[in-house]
Structure formats: structure tokens, C-alpha cells
Amino acid sequence: MNIVIIGGGPAGSEAAYRLAGEGYTVDLVEKENSIGGNLNNWHQLFPDRKSAAGLVKELQQRLNHPGITLHIDAEAREIAESAPGKFAVKLSNKTVLHGSAVLLATGYKVFDAKRKEEYGYGIYKRVITSAELENLFTNRALATLYGEAPKRIGFIHCVGSRDEKICNYHCSKLCCVTAVKQAIEVREMLPEVEIFCFYMDMRMFGPGYEEMYREAQERYDIKFIRGRLSEAAENIHGQVVVKVEDTLVGKPLRMTLDLMVLMVGMEAADGSGKLAGSVQVPLYPNGFIRPADPHTGTNLTARPGIFTAGSCTSPMNLTDTLTDARSAAWQIKKWLTGSDKHA
Amino acid sequence: MYYDPFVLPFTIGLTALLLFLAVKYIRWIRTFRKSERRKIRKGMFSLKTFRAAGEVFSECLLHRKIYRTNPFLGYMHTCFGLGWFLLIVAGKTESMVYHTSAFNPPYFAIFFRFFHPAKETFPYSETFAFITDLLLLFILSGLFLALAKRFWSRIVGMRKTTKHRPLDLLILTSLWLIFPLRFLAESFTSGLRGGGSFLTNNAGEFFAEFLPLDHLTYPAWWAYSGMLGLFFVLLPFSRYMHIPTEIVYIFLKNWGIRQGTKFNAFSKIQMYACSRCGICIDSCQLNSSLQMDVQPVYFLKKIRHGKEYESLIENCLMCGRCEASCPVGLTHNALRLSKRPDLSRITKNTYSYAKNAAMPAPAKVAYFAGCMGQLTPTVTRSMERILEQAGVSCTYIDKEGGVCCGRPMLLAGNREEAAVMAEKNRAILKASGAEVLVTSCPICLKMFREEYGLQIRIVHHTEYIDELMREGKLKTVPGEQRTVFHNPCELGRGCGVYKAPENILKHVSRKIDTDFDGKKSLCCGGSLANTSIDGRQRNRIAGDAAKAYAAYQPDVLVTACPLCKKTFATASAVPVKDIAEVVAECCRP
Incomplete structure (x- = not known):
């Protein structure tokens, strides 16, 4: 029996590998020209600082399985139930794939920081996103970014997350720990630089995260200021002047930064809504796909035969994404062997 | 003496209504402040009264403005307003011509066909009969539209109509029944003893063929009078209080209240x-x-x-x-x-911990970006570029930190807080010595113009840019972008600025005219005035508005308010720009 998996990121790749191992044939659809998804834009992973490229390679090698057919440069456009329990997935290259189950692993997209115009992204030269900082790490370009190494760097948390103004009420979960990880990496590269993190709350939910946060303060001399950035301006030297309220002290604060990093949050990928809509799978108000039940029905959707894996249902770290993908593989197997039809 | 007991319901109802209205209006106006009562006394004997009378004719009778919404809806209201009024006037004139005296009881004109022996002619009697019949037909045609509107409001261009109270529906019915009952009473009378004109006469002959008119005519007059009386008695308790009150309102408004x-x-x-x-x-x-x-x-x-x-x-x-x-x-x-209560908490001492804002460098022109302007650096940068290009020496009075204009507080009802802000800003402005105040934010503009009592010129950046372009100080090249203009609420309807942005966009882009130009522009949903709806609801309003503009397939959705720009940024598929950005892109030295 064939399964169509949409999305070749960590979730889709892991699920494909697991399902192929169970003897199913799998069509894995990826809209870019290689697998890995957003992971391709990362340098190192928290909490163990594993190389992101290494993990992508590992996922890729596992796809060299005779049961897996990879369709790259192909975007899934629409899902239709051609017969009860039979699904047809139309691709942008006119191919139609058929499967007894469809797994949505469409992931997330990074928040477009231009939508928070007051932070000056795309307007001020020295404002970059966390994703771009990862790229600077990979290319070892941070120290010479503006001719000389920055002397003061600020990380702005919750850009595009927990923000009513842009209608993203949800927490993207990972930006806090990413900022801690990135701050430590910066410190390792530039021992003299001053580093500030401007946060609302530090949400250190995963194993080892809270320890990393403590280390960041104690060993790496990174300063955490509780307060949200209100506005940023550029001075004549091209530096970024920020206005923040330090809410623990209760006073407004002005600071000049040589580099400002926006910790961009996660939003539902554009494809999620389109594909889920084509099979009447409901979404949360924030655009992520709603599972059949938040406790007992994860990986399942309101439509039998349509499954989900990874961050298309909510912001998720890599550990949880891969676990979720394995869980999805098991749910699909259960459905296809008929022991749990209409679960 | 012409009299019959059936006129009593009408006469009593009308008298009661007039007494009630007189007492009510006098009691209201007596609570007006002295200065306002003086305005009324002064206005009463001036040209303003004629203007008001003109407005009463065009709005209360003709219902001119309703024609803008829909011609059929306008016609329906003209039928009731103007039709009924003319019917009364024609009836009264007819009765006076017949009776050759101005002093006949009011019911005499209303029930003329009952009292007038049909065979007896008098000057122009046939003309009068024709006119009153024509007017009755006119009203009945409006009634037909009103009935149709109840079932299918789209016929008169309304998607949704008001949900009324049961009492209002009752009096609506009594109003509607007045005219068919008059038609029946006059037709029956005509059928019995002649008279009337093309409508009532023919209808009378028709009814006479199969109805016992000698038994029905008198009750029909009772029913007509009773329905008028019922309508008059119920009027003060229903929405039809608007008929007399609108007239009072128009006069008071014209006298300056x-x-x-x-x-x-x-x-x-x-x-x-x-x-x-x-x-x-x-x-x-x-x-x-x-x-x-x-x-x-x-x-x-x-x-x-x-x-x-x-x-x-x-x-x-x-x-x-x-x-x-x-x-x-x-x-x-x-x-x-x-109705918004003043719940001010901020006083002069609230910000005592903050250092006094730095006083700006003096210049003839002061630019005030405002809080929202500070959050849209694209707008302020474009303005800086434009002002520099035009060679205007300008002081940016809130660049290094400023004070809110106070309008958000005012819109929340907190006038005292707004006054605290205004006082601060007035001091800063005074220190700058500016003669012209330019702002990019229409919200601030309205506040400065209406609440600050400043003696200097206050202009929106669209007005200022338009001026610079006209005077040749700012040179631009024509742009090729197709633009649609979203006129911010506070700029257009709020401050009456329509022409300046229109002129600018026609110069620097290919502006597409839309149904939302001028007074009909949409709201982006970001309004500061609503503290009740949440971000998602705002986003839905913004999304719908953006879609309406996107239907014209512009390259850019242009606005002239930093708050509108920010609100649309999350909701619009079409790129959104402030008008200053579009101009800055087309500047040439």
C-alpha cells in the first residue's frame, strides 16, 4: 500500500523512513530542490550544539530506501478522496500521486519581520533575523559583518509571537532557547562583545534548556532584560537605537546597538491551510492544523486517512518533531492494517 | 358648521400630539446652557432660519440624501414625506377656496370629500380633485415599495434593515393603513354620490358594483379618522418621533447648536x-x-x-x-x-520621573511624526527625504522622544489626560517657534486642529507635499505604478482632506478611481476609538477592506496614515505604502 507524504522536512523524512521500514511504499513530496526544510537554514542545534547539516545528511541517507520515491521541486496543490480510503494528491508538475493515506508534514514558515515595521527590518542595515544570524555563523561572517566586529548586540525575543497587534497570539516556544544558544555562540566568537537579550518571559521547557539559560548568565555574561522593544531608530553611524522599558526596574531605557537580532517566530506554512482546506480538515485560528483531539488524537485529523506530523500542528522543536513523525508512522500503520479504521 | 362625530379621533389625537410635543421641546430647550439659548435667539431672526427651512424641505420632505443610498429608497421616502405634505397643502387650499375663509377647522380639509357635496362645483374643483388623487396615488406607490422592502430589502438597495420593536411595527401598520383607508373612504363616497377624480372616482364605480356602499362609507370614514388618531397618539412612543424632532434638530443645528x-x-x-x-x-x-x-x-x-x-x-x-x-x-x-466616561488617571505628576523632553531646535516648519509615525520609519524617512529635497528647513520636534498628541485618551473619554498631553506638546511647539506644523498622522492632525487652540497653521503631510509640488519646490517624475488610495477616516471624513492626496497620486502614479474614494472610504479596522474588539476581529475588518481595494488590481495600496499602514500590513496581499513613500520614490533634484 502506498502513502503520500507532503513535506520533506525532518518530520516528513523521518516518517517516510519509518513507514518504508514497515514495508509500505512512500511518495515523499518536497517543494524545494532538496530535503531538510527549515533545518537547512540552521547552523547548530540546541541543546547539544549538534551540526544541523549533519542531521540533514543523516535524514537524507535514510531516504535511500527502495520503498521511498522522492519528488523534489514539486508542490502539492490539492488532495482529493477519489474513492473511500483512496486519496489523489495533485502536484504542481501535473503528476497525480495516489495513496491509501496522506501525511501532512508541511511544517512552518518563519515570521516575516518586515511586518513589524517599528523594528526596522529591511529598513535599517544593522537589523537581522535569527535565521540570518545562523547563516552568518555557518559562513563565519559575523566578525567582519560591518567591517569590524560589533561591540554590542541585542537579541529581541518574541518577534511575531505572542503579539496581538499582528494577530499571532501563540508562543513559538523555540525562540527563547534559540536566543540563548545564539548568544552563547556569539560570545564564543566575540569574547569582548556586550550581549543583551530583551524578553517577555524565558520559556525554557525542554531538557537541558534551563541549565543552558543559567550558564548563559553565569559563564557567558549575557544580560537578560525583561521588557519588550517599543521602537527602534537608526543613528547617523548606522547603529540601532532602541527604546525598551525595563519592567523589572520599571524604567524606560535607551540603548545603542551595533547589531540587533530579531528572534522571528513560527507561523503556519501557507501550504498547510490550502491542503487541509481541500479535504475539510479544520485549522486553529492561528492557521496551524487542528488534530482530532489534543490528547488522544494527535497525528489524526477530523478526516480519516489524513494524518499530520511535526510543526504543521503547532510550533515544535526537533526532538518533538521527530518523535511526532514516528508516532504518525505508527498511527498510519494502524489505520492501514484496519485495526483502527475511523479512529 | 361642518361637523360629524367621526372627526373626533383625529382631532383629539392631533391635539394631544401637539400639546405633548410643545411641552417636550420647551422642557428640553430650557435645559440648554445660556450661551446656547442666546445662539438660538440670535439665529432665529437671521438668514440661518431660511437655510434651515430649505434643509427641512430637502431632507424631511424630499429626503434628498437618501437618493445617494438608493433611488428607489429615496423615492419611497419622498412619497411619504413630500407626498403627504403636499396632500395636506392641496387639501387645505382646496378647502379654503371652497369655503373662502382661512379659518376652517383642521379636520375640514382632511375629510373634505366627506363634507363636500360632490355635485356642487367651485373654482378649480376638478383640478383639486385631480391633484389630490394624483398625490394619493403617489403615496400609495411608495407604500407598495415599503411593503416590498419588508420582504426583500435589496429592492431598495439595503442588505440589512433595522430590527424593530413590536410597538414600532404596530404603529408602522397604523401609518401604512392611513392611506389605503383614505383611498377607500374617498372611493366609497365617490361611488355613492360621485365626485373625486381618475383614481377615487373609477375605484368608487368599481366598488359600487359589488359592495353595499351605503353601509360601508360612513364606517370607512370612521376607520380613516381612527387610524389617524391612533397614529398621532402612538407617535411620541415610537420611532416616528423623528418626524417632528428632525425639524427641530435641523433648526437648532442651523442656529449653531x-x-x-x-x-x-x-x-x-x-x-x-x-x-x-x-x-x-x-x-x-x-x-x-x-x-x-x-x-x-x-x-x-x-x-x-x-x-x-x-x-x-x-x-x-x-x-x-x-x-x-x-x-x-x-x-x-x-x-x-x-457617553464615554472620563476615567483619567494620568495627571501632571505621573511622568515626573521622566526627564523633560529635549526642546527642539527652532525652525519655521515643525514636523511631528507622532507615536504611530515613530513606529513606521519608512514614513518618517520618506518625509525627511522630501523636506530635504524641497529645501525646507524643518525641525523634527519628536524625533528624540516626544509626547503623544492625546487623541487616544480623548477617544477613550479621558479628556483630562488628553489635556495633560496637549499642554506638554504646546510648550514644545512654542519653543520651536514654528509657524507651520506638519504631521504624518491624521489622528494627531485632528487633535491639533480641534483641541489644541493653536494659532499656527496645522497641515497634514499630504497637504504640505501637495503645496510643495504646486509651488514647484518639490520636483517629481511621473510614476508608473497603479495605485488605489485608502483615505484614512481621520483625514477624509475627520478633517475634510480629500483633494491633496488625490492631486499627489495623480502626479506620481497611475491612480485608479474606486467606489471608496472621498467620503465613502473604508476603515482599516485599526481605529484607536474601539477598545472592545480584539486583534483578530480588527484583522478581519482590515482583510475585507484590503480585498475590496485589491479588486481594482493595484500594484500598491496607498494610504496616508501610519496606523492604517500598519493595520493593512498584516491583512493585505497587495503591498501597502504611505503616500510619502510613493512621493519620495519619485523625487528628483
Whole structure:
């Protein structure tokens, strides 16, 4: 029996590998020209600082399985139930794939920081996103970014997350720990630089995260200021002047930064809504796909035969994404062997 | 003496109504402030009274403004307003010609066909009969439209109509029955003893063939008089209070009375002048995007009938679209604002911990970006570029930190807080010595113009840029982008600025005309005035508005307000720019 998996990121790749191992044939659809998804834009992973490229390679090698057919440069456009329990997935290259189950692993997209115009992204030269900082790490370009190494760097948390103004009420979960990880990496590269993190709350939910946060303060001399950035301006030297309220002290604060990093949050990928809509799978108000039940029905959707894996249902770290993908593989197997039809 | 007992219901009803109205209006006007009463006394014997009379004719009788909403809806209202009025005038004239005396009882004209022996002719009697029949037909045709509107309101261009109270529906029925009953009474009389004209005469002959008219005619006159009496007695308790009150409102308005900051007797006059036509419902985006029943018609209705209206006080964008469409011309924003309590907490001492804002460098022109301007650096940068290009020496008075203009507080009802802000800003402005104040934010513009009492010129950046371009100080190249203009509520309807942005965009882009140009522009949903709806609801309003503009397939959606720009940024598929950005891109030295 064939399964169509949409999305070749960590979730889709892991699920494909697991399902192929169970003897199913799998069509894995990826809209870019290689697998890995957003992971391709990362340098190192928290909490163990594993190389992101290494993990992508590992996922890729596992796809060299005779049961897996990879369709790259192909975007899934629409899902239709051609017969009860039979699904047809139309691709942008006119191919139609058929499967007894469809797994949505469409992931997330990074928040477009231009939508928070007051932070000056795309307007001020020295404002970059966390994703771009990862790229600077990979290319070892941070120290010479503006001719000389920055002397003061600020990380702005919750850009595009927990923000009513842009209608993203949800927490993207990972930006806090990413900022801690990135701050430590910066410190390792530039021992003299001053580093500030401007946060609302530090949400250190995963194993080892809270320890990393403590280390960041104690060993790496990174300063955490509780307060949200209100506005940023550029001075004549091209530096970024920020206005923040330090809410623990209760006073407004002005600071000049040589580099400002926006910790961009996660939003539902554009494809999620389109594909889920084509099979009447409901979404949360924030655009992520709603599972059949938040406790007992994860990986399942309101439509039998349509499954989900990874961050298309909510912001998720890599550990949880891969676990979720394995869980999805098991749910699909259960459905296809008929022991749990209409679960 | 012409008299019959059937005239009693009409006469008693009319007398009771007139007494009631006189007492009510006098009591209201007596609570007016001295200065306002002086305005009334002065205005009464001036040209303003003629202007008011003209407005009464065009709005209360002709219903001119309703034609803008829909011609059929306008015609329907003209039938009732002008038709009934002319019928009374024609009847009265006819009775005077017949009786050759101005002093006949009011019922004599109304029931003329009953008292007048049909065979007896008098000067122009046939003409009068023809005119009154024609007018009756005119009214009946309006009635037909009104009936159709009950079942299918789209026929008169209304998507949604007002939900009325049962009592209002009862009196609506009594109003509607008046004219068919008059038609029947006159037709029966004509069928019995002749008279009338093309309508009642023919109908009378028709009815005479199969109805026992000698038994029906007299009861028909009783029914007609009774229905008039019932309508008059019920009128003060129903929405039809708008008929006399609108006239009072128009006169008071023309004599210079305005809605103040408190909900007072003049507010009550406005409230009673609302006809509950429901035109505001379709104009309100809280209805079209969020299906909320919060429009002025419901707000005023709830206040008047003592229902819970508190939840509606805050739930208004104050975009002014209802005001622009209101056929009675009520000042809905001021009315809503008058119900918002002053809960000011900020005083002069609140910010004592903060250092005094740095005083700006003096210059002839001061630029005030405002809070929202500070959050849209693209706008302020474009303005800096434009002013530099035009060689204007300008002081940027809030660049290094400034004070809010105070309008958000004012819109929340907190006037005292707003006054604290205004005082600070006045001092800063004075120190700058500026003669012209330019702002990019229409919200600030309205505040500066209306609440600050400044003696200098206050202009929006669109007005200033337009001026610079006309004077040749700012040179631009024509742009190729197709643009649609979103006129911000506070700029267009709020401050009456329409031409400047239009001129600019026609110069620097290919502006597409839309149905939303001028007074009909949409609200982006970001309004500061509504503290009741949440971000997602705002986003829905913004999304619907953006879609309406996107239908014209522009390359850019242009606005002239930093708040509109920010609101649309999340909701619009088409790129959004401030007009200053578009101009800055087309600047040439």
C-alpha cells in the first residue's frame, strides 16, 4: 500500500523512513530542490550544539530506501478522496500521486519581520533575523559583518509571537532557547562583545534548556532584560537605537546597538491551510492544523486517512518533531492494517 | 358648521400630539446652557432660519440624501414625506377656496370629500380633485415599495434593515393603513354620490358594483379618522418621533447648536430625530465584517428605551461612515463619545520621573511624526527625504522622544489626560517657534486642529507635499505604478482632506478611481476609538477592506496614515505604502 507524504522536512523524512521500514511504499513530496526544510537554514542545534547539516545528511541517507520515491521541486496543490480510503494528491508538475493515506508534514514558515515595521527590518542595515544570524555563523561572517566586529548586540525575543497587534497570539516556544544558544555562540566568537537579550518571559521547557539559560548568565555574561522593544531608530553611524522599558526596574531605557537580532517566530506554512482546506480538515485560528483531539488524537485529523506530523500542528522543536513523525508512522500503520479504521 | 362625530379621533389625537410635543421641546430647550439659548435667539431672526427651512424641505420632505443610498429608497421616502405634505397643502387650499375663509377647522380639509357635496362645483374643483388623487396615488406607490422592502430589502438597495420593536411595527401598520383607508373612504363616497377624480372616482364605480356602499362609507370614514388618531397618539412612543424632532434638530443645528462632550438635551433631540431607517447598518464595517449590531440606530434605540447600551459605548470605530451616510445628518461620533466616561488617571505628576523632553531646535516648519509615525520609519524617512529635497528647513520636534498628541485618551473619554498631553506638546511647539506644523498622522492632525487652540497653521503631510509640488519646490517624475488610495477616516471624513492626496497620486502614479474614494472610504479596522474588539476581529475588518481595494488590481495600496499602514500590513496581499513613500520614490533634484 502506498502513502503520500507532503513535506520533506525532518518530520516528513523521518516518517517516510519509518513507514518504508514497515514495508509500505512512500511518495515523499518536497517543494524545494532538496530535503531538510527549515533545518537547512540552521547552523547548530540546541541543546547539544549538534551540526544541523549533519542531521540533514543523516535524514537524507535514510531516504535511500527502495520503498521511498522522492519528488523534489514539486508542490502539492490539492488532495482529493477519489474513492473511500483512496486519496489523489495533485502536484504542481501535473503528476497525480495516489495513496491509501496522506501525511501532512508541511511544517512552518518563519515570521516575516518586515511586518513589524517599528523594528526596522529591511529598513535599517544593522537589523537581522535569527535565521540570518545562523547563516552568518555557518559562513563565519559575523566578525567582519560591518567591517569590524560589533561591540554590542541585542537579541529581541518574541518577534511575531505572542503579539496581538499582528494577530499571532501563540508562543513559538523555540525562540527563547534559540536566543540563548545564539548568544552563547556569539560570545564564543566575540569574547569582548556586550550581549543583551530583551524578553517577555524565558520559556525554557525542554531538557537541558534551563541549565543552558543559567550558564548563559553565569559563564557567558549575557544580560537578560525583561521588557519588550517599543521602537527602534537608526543613528547617523548606522547603529540601532532602541527604546525598551525595563519592567523589572520599571524604567524606560535607551540603548545603542551595533547589531540587533530579531528572534522571528513560527507561523503556519501557507501550504498547510490550502491542503487541509481541500479535504475539510479544520485549522486553529492561528492557521496551524487542528488534530482530532489534543490528547488522544494527535497525528489524526477530523478526516480519516489524513494524518499530520511535526510543526504543521503547532510550533515544535526537533526532538518533538521527530518523535511526532514516528508516532504518525505508527498511527498510519494502524489505520492501514484496519485495526483502527475511523479512529 | 361642518361637523360629524367621526372627526373626533383625529382631532383629539392631533391635539394631544401637539400639546405633548410643545411641552417636550420647551422642557428640553430650557435645559440648554445660556450661551446656547442666546445662539438660538440670535439665529432665529437671521438668514440661518431660511437655510434651515430649505434643509427641512430637502431632507424631511424630499429626503434628498437618501437618493445617494438608493433611488428607489429615496423615492419611497419622498412619497411619504413630500407626498403627504403636499396632500395636506392641496387639501387645505382646496378647502379654503371652497369655503373662502382661512379659518376652517383642521379636520375640514382632511375629510373634505366627506363634507363636500360632490355635485356642487367651485373654482378649480376638478383640478383639486385631480391633484389630490394624483398625490394619493403617489403615496400609495411608495407604500407598495415599503411593503416590498419588508420582504426583500435589496429592492431598495439595503442588505440589512433595522430590527424593530413590536410597538414600532404596530404603529408602522397604523401609518401604512392611513392611506389605503383614505383611498377607500374617498372611493366609497365617490361611488355613492360621485365626485373625486381618475383614481377615487373609477375605484368608487368599481366598488359600487359589488359592495353595499351605503353601509360601508360612513364606517370607512370612521376607520380613516381612527387610524389617524391612533397614529398621532402612538407617535411620541415610537420611532416616528423623528418626524417632528428632525425639524427641530435641523433648526437648532442651523442656529449653531452642537453636540457637546456630555449627553444632554440636545443629544436627546438627536436621539429622537433618528428615524431608524437603518442606512447606517450597511455602512458600518462592524456589521459587514463582524456581523455586530452596534450601529447608531441600535445604540440610540437602546438608550431611548432604557435597554443595556453600555456594551455598545466602546464598540465603535468612530470611522464616521455612518455619519457620512446618515440622511438626518446626526453627529454619531460625538454622540457616542459623549457617553464615554472620563476615567483619567494620568495627571501632571505621573511622568515626573521622566526627564523633560529635549526642546527642539527652532525652525519655521515643525514636523511631528507622532507615536504611530515613530513606529513606521519608512514614513518618517520618506518625509525627511522630501523636506530635504524641497529645501525646507524643518525641525523634527519628536524625533528624540516626544509626547503623544492625546487623541487616544480623548477617544477613550479621558479628556483630562488628553489635556495633560496637549499642554506638554504646546510648550514644545512654542519653543520651536514654528509657524507651520506638519504631521504624518491624521489622528494627531485632528487633535491639533480641534483641541489644541493653536494659532499656527496645522497641515497634514499630504497637504504640505501637495503645496510643495504646486509651488514647484518639490520636483517629481511621473510614476508608473497603479495605485488605489485608502483615505484614512481621520483625514477624509475627520478633517475634510480629500483633494491633496488625490492631486499627489495623480502626479506620481497611475491612480485608479474606486467606489471608496472621498467620503465613502473604508476603515482599516485599526481605529484607536474601539477598545472592545480584539486583534483578530480588527484583522478581519482590515482583510475585507484590503480585498475590496485589491479588486481594482493595484500594484500598491496607498494610504496616508501610519496606523492604517500598519493595520493593512498584516491583512493585505497587495503591498501597502504611505503616500510619502510613493512621493519620495519619485523625487528628483
